[in-house]
Amino acid sequence: MIRSIVRIFFAEWRKLRRPTLLLGTLxxxxxxxxxxxxxLFLMIDSPQGNGDxxxxxxxxxxxxxxGATQSFSSIGNLLGIIALCVFAAQTAQEYSLGTLRxxxxxxxxxxxxxxxxxxSMKVFAMVMTxxxxxxxxxxxxxxxxxKNVSTELWFNGxxxxxxxxxxxxxxxxxxxxxxxxxxxxxxxxxxxxxISLGVLWLLIVENIVGALKxxxxxxxxxxxxxxxxxxGSATVTYSHALSLSAIYVSAALAIATVLFTKRDVSN
Numbered sequence: 001m002i003r004s005i006v007r008i009f010f011a012e013w014r015k016l017r018r019p020t021l022l023l024g025t026l027x028x029x030x031x032x033x034x035x036x037x038x039x040l041f042l043m044i045d046s047p048q049g050n051g052d053x054x055x056x057x058x059x060x061x062x063x064x065x066x067g068a069t070q071s072f073s074s075i076g077n078l079l080g081i082i083a084l085c086v087f088a089a090q091t092a093q094e095y096s097l098g099t100l101r102x103x104x105x106x107x108x109x110x111x112x113x114x115x116x117x118x119x120s121m122k123v124f125a126m127v128m129t130x131x132x133x134x135x136x137x138x139x140x141x142x143x144x145x146x147k148n149v150s151t152e153l154w155f156n157g158x159x160x161x162x163x164x165x166x167x168x169x170x171x172x173x174x175x176x177x178x179x180x181x182x183x184x185x186x187x188x189x190x191x192x193x194x195i196s197l198g199v200l201w202l203l204i205v206e207n208i209v210g211a212l213k214x215x216x217x218x219x220x221x222x223x224x225x226x227x228x229x230x231x232g233s234a235t236v237t238y239s240h241a242l243s244l245s246a247i248y249v250s251a252a253l254a255i256a257t258v259l260f261t262k263r264d265v266s267n
Contacts, residue, residue, distance in 0.1 A: 026127070029128050032075055033075055040070060040140070059149050066166075068155070071139070076170050076225075079132055079177075083178035088184045090121075096189065114257060125175050172242075174229075179252060218240070225245050
């Protein structure tokens with residue numbers, strides 16, 4: 001069983017590391033990492049704020065041990081949306097192109113296929129996380145001199161601990177978004193429909209609902225996953241976001257597992 005999962009993992013990883021997909025995804029990751037880091041420092045004196053939802057992040061805050069990862073943690077939502085799109089498209093096109101049917105002929109164990117796919121996507125998410133971390137921290141460091149932000153505490157013991165914690169939190173967040181994308185791909189079996197629904201929910205529906213009643217943001221899945229990346233917020237604790245996200249993702253995986261193992265791929 002383990003050998004077959006490993007074979008499936010490498011087969012799925014070959015699909016994910018295709019130059020067009022890998023370079024395109026990492027290009028988007030790099031773009032948003034540079035953009036968010038630049039805005040954070042270049043608008044540090046702006047009265048409109050330089051953080052998410054107009055939050056003001058001061059020089060004093062950026063000089064703390066957590067300053068190195070301030071922009072990196074803020075990009076969690078954007079990285080999550082990228083992961084959702086990639087995972088949704090990769091999963092759904094197995095149905096739309098008919099490749100899943102061929103795969104099931106060679107490897108009939110559907111649970112093993114699902115586990116292998118999920119494992120390869122977790123590795124892909126790790127690559128996204130590391131690339132974004134390196135770029136975000138490097139750009140932030142390069143911009144500190146011109147904005148009089150001290151980096152003395154960024155790379156001491158506490159600073160390195162903050163970097164490690166943020167890496168883990170952003171990775172967990174990306175995995176959560178990615179699994180939801182994978183589930184959408186299995187449920188809808190159409191790359192366009194899966195991506196459209198996921199992005200529509202995260203960028204429009206949750207924001208509209210949150211604008212009408214702000215307290216609902218404490219319970220919406222996208223906001224919880226984004227809050228994990230930042231290590232908690234003023235309104236949502238890290239433990240609340242983590243536990244609620246675990247419930248959402250577990251429920252989604254359970255639905256996906258049932259559909260993937262029981263539904264006829266030709267329907």
